[in-house]
Amino acid sequence: xxxxxxxxxxxxxxxxxxxxxxxxxxxxxxxxxxxxxxxxxxxxxxxxxxxxxxxxxxxxxxxxxxxxxxxxxxxxxxxxxxxxxxxxxxxxxxxxxxxxxxxxxxxxxxxxxxxxxxxxxxxxxxxxxxxxxxxxxxxxxxxxxxxxxxxxxxxxxxxxxxxxxxxxxxxxxxxxxxxxxxxxxxxxxxxxxxxxxxxxxxxxxxxxxxxxxxxxxxxxxxxxxxx
DNA sequence: CTACTCTCAACCTC
DNA sequence: AGAGGTTGAGAGTA
Numbered sequence: 001x002x003x004x005x006x007x008x009x010x011x012x013x014x015x016x017x018x019x020x021x022x023x024x025x026x027x028x029x030x031x032x033x034x035x036x037x038x039x040x041x042x043x044x045x046x047x048x049x050x051x052x053x054x055x056x057x058x059x060x061x062x063x064x065x066x067x068x069x070x071x072x073x074x075x076x077x078x079x080x081x082x083x084x085x086x087x088x089x090x091x092x093x094x095x096x097x098x099x100x101x102x103x104x105x106x107x108x109x110x111x112x113x114x115x116x117x118x119x120x121x122x123x124x125x126x127x128x129x130x131x132x133x134x135x136x137x138x139x140x141x142x143x144x145x146x147x148x149x150x151x152x153x154x155x156x157x158x159x160x161x162x163x164x165x166x167x168x169x170x171x172x173x174x175x176x177x178x179x180x181x182x183x184x185x186x187x188x189x190x191x192x193x194x195x196x197x198x199x200x201x202x203x204x205x206x207x208x209x210x211x212x213x214x215x216x217x218x219x220x221x222x223x224x225x226x227x
Numbered sequence: 228c229t230a231c232t233c234t235c236a237a238c239c240t241c
Numbered sequence: 242a243g244a245g246g247t248t249g250a251g252a253g254t255a
Contacts, residue, residue: 069237
């Protein structure tokens with residue numbers, strides 16, 4: 001059940017990263033590829049540009065009702081994407097802001113390396129190690145069935161935990177070890193079908209992390225024709 | 228309509 | 242510091 005590293009890439013180009021394929025020995029439905037998509041210098045520039053140009057949601061879109069109390073979500077969030085698309089997360093429907101050049105540039109690089117085109121991106125900014133997100137699956141109904149999600153990270157390296165749905169909490173029916181990754185500056189994690197059917201993921205708090213991290217999850221959202 | 232499942236973050240213990 | 246259990250109103254589903 002441990003992730004098994006893939007053989008080294010046979011492609012020698014400096015523009016094509018080595019990729020680790022995350023596949024437990026037993027087929028538990030985890031289908032992910034992880035690798036660096038941007039070199040350090042380019043990632044530094046993109047991070048600064050994202051910090052300058054991305055505008056996060058404010059007001060009601062940042063609040064969450066949990067166990068009888070209202071909380072501000074412990075991170076900043078915003079969506080960008082094609083016009084007319086909508087996306088619902090925890091009962092809140094987001095309208096995407098129109099694409100800006102830095103996001104198009106990242107989206108195009110992902111397309112070049114994976115062959116996948118995305119029409120929507122959810123951006124989460126974690127200002128330090130106290131910002132986090134709880135266990136969840138990206139299984140929203142608006143997503144194109146079986147479409148992959150491309151998760152790109154900039155800034156502070158953070159731990160990222162996958163946990164199998166049958167091994168959660170005290171009602172767990174199986175003992176499957178969580179899979180822990182470090183999502184590095186400039187990295188790409190491709191989460192492919194059926195990962196999000198069986199595996200929850202979270203970004204836990206890490207008190208010793210003091211720097212911000214920006215994560216972009218590119219998605220394929222169904223258009224009206226597909227709904 | 229009913230009744231059942233799932234979700235989110237903070238607080239607490241260890 | 243981190244892992245895991247406990248708290249419920251609202252949304253969705255069969």
